Amino acid sequence: MKASPASSTPKAKKISKNLARVAALEAELSDLRAEFDDLELLYQVTTEHGEAVENQLAAANIELLQTQMRLSEELTEATNYIFSILPPPRDGGPRTRWILEPSTELGGDSFGYHEIDADHIAFYLLDVCGHGVGAALLSVTAINVLRSAALPMTDFRDPGAVLSALNEAFPMEKQNNMYFTIWYGVHQRSSRQLRYASAGHPPSILCKRDGEVQTLSTPGLAIGMMPDIVYRTKFGEIMEGDRLHLVSDGTYEVETAPGEMMAFADLVEKLRVTKEPELVLEWVRGLNGPGALPDDFSLLTLEF
C-alpha cells in the first residue's frame, strides 16, 4: 500500500491547519508578552523618574520656603529700620502725633521733624512713587538727607531752596526712575512765621484755634520729575493752639463705593473735628471697606 502524506487526508489537513493557527497565536502571544514587558519597563522607569521628580520638587520646595522665610525676615528688618528713623513723638513746642501704616509690608512714605536751630523747627512728609523695597530705600535716603542737612549750599530754613536742591540731587533718571512728592515746612518760634513749600504733594491742613481751616501748598512737580525747577516758598502764621496736619495722598485716596473716590475736602473736614490720628485712620478704614488700604496711610499732626 502506498503511503500517503498526512496532509493528504482530511483529518491531517485539519491538524496541520490547527497547528498553523497555534503557531500564529503563539507568535502573537509572544509579541504581546514583549510589548507587555516593554510597557512594564517603561512604567517602572516612569515611576522611578516620577519619584525622583517628586523628591526634587520637595527639595526645591524646602529651599523656596527657606528663601521666602529669609526674605520675609529681611523685609521685617527693613521695615524696622524705616520705623526706627521716624522721630519719637514730642511732648510740646510743638507736640507731635503720627501714624504711618504702609499698605504693603514696605511703603514709600516717611516723614520727620527736627530743630534746625534754637528758633526754627522743620517738619516734612514725603511719598515716593510706588511701594516695596526700592521706594522705601529712596524714602529713607531722602529723609536722612533732610535730617542731616546734607544738601550743599542750602539754607534749610528756606523750604523753596530745600526743594530746589532736592530736585537737583534726586533726578529720577538717576534713581531707578523713582521720584517723590514732599511737603516741607519751617516754623520760626520768635516770629510765629510758617514757611512752606510743596512738590506735587497734597496740601497740609492748618486748623486754627478759632476754627478757621487753611490748606497750604505751593505749585510744583514732584521731586526728580524734571530738572531745573525753582520751588517757591510761601508764608503763613502759626499761633499757639493751632494744629497742622501733614498727609500723603494715600490718606484720602480710597474708593468709598465702586467708582466713588473720597475727596480731599472730606479729609479736611474730618481733621477739623477730629484730634486723634488713630480715629482718622479708623474712619478712612471704615470708608475703604474690608482689606488693606490701597496706598500708604500717613498722618503727622503738630500741635503748637
Place this chain on the structure above:
Amino acid sequence: MINLNHEISVGCLVLKPSRRIDSANAKAFEDDAHALLDQGPVKVIIDSTDLDYISSAGLRVILTTAKKAKAAGGGLTIACATVNVKEVLVVSGFDGIFGMHDSIAAAVAALG
C-alpha cells in the same frame, strides 16, 4: 494690540482714556501710548473728558509719555479735565508744566 482710545487730530495724537488710570491699568496705558508714539506722532493730547480718576500711578505714565514725546521733539498737554482730575493735576503740579485746556482745539493750538 492697542486698546487705548485714540485718534489723530490736526497732526496731534489724542489719547482718550476712559474712567480711571490707576495702578491696575497704568502699565497698559503706558505701553499703548508709547507704541502709538513709535508710529510717528510727537505731539500728544490727553483728552480727559471720560476720565473720572487718576492715581499717582496714572500721573507717572503721563509723565513718561510726556518725556518720550519731548525727546522726539514734540510735547504733551492735557484737555477737558473733569473737576476731580483737575484737582489731582493741580496738586501734582502737572497743570503748570503741561498746561490744561478746555477744548481739544485749544490744546492743539498750545502744542503749536
